[in-house]
Amino acid sequence: MRVRIPGLYIVLGLVLAGLIHIIAVLTLPMLAPKNAHARLAALGPANTMIELPAAAPGRQVMPMMAPDVRYAFCRFDLANGPVRLKAAVPDDLWLIALYTPEGDNFYSVAGADMKRAEIDLVITGADQTVEEAGADAPESSDEVVVVNSPVTEGVALIRAPLVGPSRSARAEQALKTTSCGPYTKAG
Amino acid sequence: MDADRLTSALTNLPFVLSSSPTAGREDEVTHSMRDLAYFIGTFAVALLLGIGSVWYMIEYGSPLTTTKVGPWASWDSEGKPDADPYTRAHVARSGRLPLSSTVARYFVARTDSNGHTLSSSCEYSIEGSPLNARWWSLAVYDEYGGLIDNPTARYSFNSEELLRHSDGTFRINLASTSRPENWLPSGAEDQTLILMLRIYSPRETDSLGIGLIPPERLPKIERKSCE
Numbered sequence: 001m002r003v004r005i006p007g008l009y010i011v012l013g014l015v016l017a018g019l020i021h022i023i024a025v026l027t028l029p030m031l032a033p034k035n036a037h038a039r040l041a042a043l044g045p046a047n048t049m050i051e052l053p054a055a056a057p058g059r060q061v062m063p064m065m066a067p068d069v070r071y072a073f074c075r076f077d078l079a080n081g082p083v084r085l086k087a088a089v090p091d092d093l094w095l096i097a098l099y100t101p102e103g104d105n106f107y108s109v110a111g112a113d114m115k116r117a118e119i120d121l122v123i124t125g126a127d128q129t130v131e132e133a134g135a136d137a138p139e140s141s142d143e144v145v146v147v148n149s150p151v152t153e154g155v156a157l158i159r160a161p162l163v164g165p166s167r168s169a170r171a172e173q174a175l176k177t178t179s180c181g182p183y184t185k186a187g
Numbered sequence: 188m189d190a191d192r193l194t195s196a197l198t199n200l201p202f203v204l205s206s207s208p209t210a211g212r213e214d215e216v217t218h219s220m221r222d223l224a225y226f227i228g229t230f231a232v233a234l235l236l237g238i239g240s241v242w243y244m245i246e247y248g249s250p251l252t253t254t255k256v257g258p259w260a261s262w263d264s265e266g267k268p269d270a271d272p273y274t275r276a277h278v279a280r281s282g283r284l285p286l287s288s289t290v291a292r293y294f295v296a297r298t299d300s301n302g303h304t305l306s307s308s309c310e311y312s313i314e315g316s317p318l319n320a321r322w323w324s325l326a327v328y329d330e331y332g333g334l335i336d337n338p339t340a341r342y343s344f345n346s347e348e349l350l351r352h353s354d355g356t357f358r359i360n361l362a363s364t365s366r367p368e369n370w371l372p373s374g375a376e377d378q379t380l381i382l383m384l385r386i387y388s389p390r391e392t393d394s395l396g397i398g399l400i401p402p403e404r405l406p407k408i409e410r411k412s413c414e
Contacts, residue, residue, distance in 0.1 A: 013229040020237025025272045029279035036284040063282050063332030067342035068324050093322050103278040105266035105287040161322045163347045
């Protein structure tokens, strides 16, 4: 006696497996409960610069953090207007990166690529404009970088890679002088 | 009598029953039961196949999304806003915030160059050449991506602090007990290890602007001895 699995069931099974596969891949970025954005949101309020403690065993906000990079982040929320991020960048290695909650790195700038040692970054939402480059102060337009964000909420993450074994105190000190907050014209 | 009971039990089994001449109604019932069993079975297999293939392609990558060089694997579009769904799911699930692959490349190794799983009970020699980038760092983690406790508080070596040979090449000794040169401690606990090489601002890029690391530049991971 032979047990035959009809071909119809095999086809049905494969189509169903494919559907499940596609749905799982597309919904996972939104459903991942412990993504980086959720981990950082637990650490403090939005629109504030928060320094992460140096990664050490049992003390890591995110998995696989670099032990020789010091981090500070600002969870920006553009619901009440643009957000301004200011930092005095002490060396070429610094990296400032903006992320969506799903982890898309939609903007980044390295210390080496900046014209000035001080970065003044204004993050704007979809229909927000910044009049920083006004007629009364034309030169200020070069100094302010305006980044249009595809999301209302996201994360700005500053990385300060260490240039030597005993440089962590210096990097941490430099990160303390960075700021993040609601944008006002006066700055 | 026993034989009689056995036969009646056998005839109640769907497959046997369907082959024996029986009344039409009983036949119908077994057919629909068999259809139901097939349907549930098909669904279970589909679920297993669908979820299993997704899990593998997100956790370990596939030739569509990752570049594999010896023991090293790197997601080509990691962090890019226009990345494929697999890469985006991988990033979200990882809990990390990687820089876009146009700014940095991350290479992960779970095995040595011969394909053996990295373990803290073994000693490894990691030999590499200079990397054309502004800064890079090689760090060791446990299998969950956590740093490993050790008396020297040494978790990585980066391009600024590494001891190099006169020709620019270097060797990192990954071992649980103290070693000369660059000693990267793998901890006292017996566990599997993950190495991550993060390369910030690679100076060469491909046509898509993705950081390009020549395969021969990636370090070789050679197992020396095991406990």
